[in-house]
Amino acid sequence: MHRVQVTEIAGVMTLGPQATRHLHVLRLQPGERVQVFDGRGGQGEAVLLDLLPGEGRATLELQPDALGTVRGAETPQPVTLAVALLKGDKLADVVRAATELGAASIQLLLTQHAEAREIGAQKLQRLRRIASEAARQSERSVTPGVLEPVKLGAYQWNGTLLVAHPGSSTLLTDLLTWDAPLTVLSGPEGGLSGAEMQDLLAQGAKAVTLGPRILRAETAPLAMLGAIAATGY
């Protein structure tokens, strides 16, 4: 069954131009059933009442027998990926794969050695669309938010923070207890500075290994999230 993201799960849902276009591309006809999800854990089944592609409007009616908050595909505690701004289009790939691998939100970071110093509104918007699309494709009921960059020095996290660090021999899986929200953090192309790393550790972050090789900035976050996914969550 096709999946459509809606603003809110409700008895009758009116969709805007983008979602309507998506239904149109899928060649759905009035009367057909789709899955709807709100990106915050709510989902259900709905029937397409009408589809007006010219007007960019579609209406769905919720089937009351098939409503539920399904978190089957979500981790026991939310996992945030905190990732430095990266050059070019690399963040698009990171956001896409991080969404598949279960990140509940993606916090962009401004760091000392980053080659990218800012992100434009359009690019941020595009990352959010990518997260939404990846959530749909991987059949998640939660769409990760992609949050405006903050300076690493001012970043406040909740729960446990694990940071990929070449020198560490601590294993990520040894620190994965699911008793608090989890953040995995990875740096920019130039790595985190020594001062940034010390600051994080002083605030209680734990450094973890990703093996003895040098990973690119776009590979490290996926290795961390892949390691979590491989524990079954």
Place this chain on the structure above:
Amino acid sequence: MHRVQVTEIAGVMTLGPQATRHLHVLRLQPGERVQVFDGRGGQGEAVLLDLLPGEGRATLELQPDALGTVRGAETPQPVTLAVALLKGDKLADVVRAATELGAASIQLLLTQHAEAREIGAQKLQRLRRIASEAARQSERSVTPGVLEPVKLGAYQWNGTLLVAHPGSSTLLTDLLTWDAPLTVLSGPEGGLSGAEMQDLLAQGAKAVTLGPRILRAETAPLAMLGAIAATGY
């Protein structure tokens, strides 16, 4: 120190046009030291004797005090990534990240549901160049071979084979004993067929989980290799 791949570690090493161009781009001058590696675990330090970019030829002299077979960045047993042919340029990203994450070789597979049915000689050559470049950048002494596709039904592996399978609840890390060579296998866009999966299991392969979400064909291999890297190897 810059790293240069050579055909064979020897007292005097003559480089061909491609490696010479690389040295030229790095603006290396005769007398400067570089690291040399042969892609099979041998490496050492050498001094650039001469560099003739017009002729595409450079000569390096090995420094006998700095020769060694260094496997510090390699896994205790070789890890093979066996991966189905994928559409478009997806294999390039997989090969690049798999090399960073420690794969010792990459075996391409022909599978039932694959959308890509073959790979051209040029494309295969390009994947090999990507593996070589990624090995250099991640400071590995082994360059993974990218092996011509074989039919999954005829594929013979050595040691342990772990295959990503949505239905499994077995953890990859529980099967990671390093007492034999390891192969991690992942399917094409359409997944492995039921018959293919049964055949693999009948031959002793183990199915492992990568969490409850649907992963794209290009993400699953990286999640498996990332999970291994996160164990410190």
